[in-house]
Amino acid sequence: MVNTLLIMGAAKFSLLGPLYTLFGWITRSFYQFTGNYGIAIILLTILIRGLLIPLNVRSQKSMIKMQALSGKTAELQRKYGNDKQKYNEELMKLQQENGAGGFAGCILPFLQLIFIWPIWRIVSGPLCYVAQVGSSNIDKMVKIGDKMGVLKNARTITETSHIGLIEALNNNSEFLRKCLSEKLINMDQLFDFHFLGMDLTMTPSWNPITIFKDPKTYVPLLIFPILVVATQILAMKLTTWLKPGYKEQKEAKERAKNNPARAGQVQEDQAEQMMKTMNIVLPIFMLFTTFTLPAAMGLYWVVGGIMGLLTQVIVYYMFTKPYEAKKAEMAVKKANAFKKSGDGNNKK
Secondary structure: OHHHHHHHHHHHOHHHHHHHHHHHHHHHHHHHHHOOHHHHHHHHHHHHHHHHHHHHHHHHHHHHHHHHOHHHHHHHHHHHOOOHHHHHHHHHHHHHHOOOOOOHHHHHHHHHHHHHHHHHHHHHOHHHHOOOOOHHHHHHHHHHHHHHOOOOOHHHOOOOOOHHHHHHHHHOHHHHHHHHHOOOOOHHHOOOOEEOOEEOOOOOOOOHHHHHHOHHHHHHHOHHHHHHHHHHHHHHHHHHHOOOOHHHHHHHHHHHHHOHHHOOOOOOOHHHHHHHHHHHHHHHHHHHHHHHOOHHHHHHHHHHHHHHHHHHHHHHHHHHHHHHHHHHHHHHHHHHHHHHHHHHHHHO
16 A cells, blocks of 8 residues: 555656656765665765755744744733634734744655655665666566566566565576576676665564564564654654743743633644644654665664754754853843842832
């Protein structure tokens, strides 16, 4: 089913064709440089996530601007109460007027979903997109393999998904010899798709029966879904903990819980609501693809998650922490000014 969904998605985003070719060329270049398919996927992930860092920085700056407008936002909450529609309209107007659009952070998850298509093409069809074997040659190899009975399910092998063909080339010397003799594939196109002893063309399984049948293959692959979940949970926590004004917002929500009269005054804007939705949907989607696509997909998600964590920490120390320190300094100065003003009035 996942192949059907991804093929439909690939057809919908047909304009991404050049991106498939580009990602495949980059992965091939990394493989030729390192001689390791897993490291090539890691370097590709670092490159992609590195290009997204400016957008992450922009998102963080936007949140800082929104925090600076927290006083006006609180006024809107008090003014419109439970009228969420009017509140969101006025909040969006306030953001636009002050250059603090709140949707920059939501673009990141959507871009990750867009990039999933070329990554899927690479990990599912590395012979075509990485090893650069022609699609007509792949079709001929499938016909030969099907005739020889070395392919488990020839119908599932296409230009964009031919993991079964790789398995046959690796495990059947007679089939490999015939493909080489007919010049359907060259020796320099027979890439090693292993990484740390794991075959990245294999799909991790959650089925205990499958795992027990071949534990040497499937048990190590479980590290990918485990790390995918762990990095995403930590990323969601960091997003909350490191965002500007987290402590103030937490305290405000606690006060609202304890005071029914204020319960409708602490509201979330549309961007924050969308981010919460994406924080639920994206990890589920990532876990789903990890268990239904080759392990190289899981490696991409894990490295991407680690890159995201590092980016959040760097951006926090570059922008959020200095802002919080400046805000605390201003609060102290304001308190001292009121104190001096009060002392002067007492003396009089």
